[in-house]
Amino acid sequence: MSGPGQYLSDPTEGITRPEDLPPARIIRRSRNFKHRCCPYCGKRCYRHDTFTRVLHDVGDLVCGRPRDIHLEYWQHRCTKCRKSFNADMSDYALPKAHYTHRVVALAVRLVIEDGLPYQAASWHLWRDHRVFVPFATIQNWVEAGGKKGG
Ligand SMILES: [Zn+2]
Numbered sequence: 723m724s725g726p727g728q729y730l731s732d733p734t735e736g737i738t739r740p741e742d743l744p745p746a747r748i749i750r751r752s753r754n755f756k757h758r759c760c761p762y763c764g765k766r767c768y769r770h771d772t773f774t775r776v777l778h779d780v781g782d783l784v785c786g787r788p789r790d791i792h793l794e795y796w797q798h799r800c801t802k803c804r805k806s807f808n809a810d811m812s813d814y815a816l817p818k819a820h821y822t823h824r825v826v827a828l829a830v831r832l833v834i835e836d837g838l839p840y841q842a843a844s845w846h847l848w849r850d851h852r853v854f855v856p857f858a859t860i861q862n863w864v865e866a867g868g869k870k871g872g
Pocket residue numbers: 760761762763764765800801802803804
């Protein structure tokens with residue numbers, strides 16, 4: 723059989739350890755501002771220190787690899803409140819999240835709209851979007867959204 727509908731399995735099928743999956747492409751982004759306003763008192767605050775967080779994004783289907791955003795951001799310090807705060811990154815991901823909004827939205831849709839069980843949704847995300855999300859993580863997202871079971 724060699725027609726257009728020929729079945730070809732995904733080359734990564736059967737891999738059980740995430741570290742055996744193809745390596746991620748790294749996309750570098752930065753949030754670099756000289757000043758930001760303090761969220762507590764509104765004072766303009768200088769940047770103070772820089773950090774990098776890694777966010778797993780939707781992967782690259784052309785080369786079949788996942789994509790990680792290495793997001794460099796600055797922490798600013800308010801001398802009045804004596805508090806530190808980060809440059810805003812909420813357009814990429816929720817605070818402390820390891821995945822972008824895009825990935826979370828896709829995963830939740832697979833469960834809510836398509837009715838996929840969590841494990842099937844996890845495989846779908848890897849096979850068709852090249853982003854590895856453990857099924858328990860998807861379950862946490864859906865349950866946090868509070869819409870499952872409708
Ligand atoms: Zn302040």
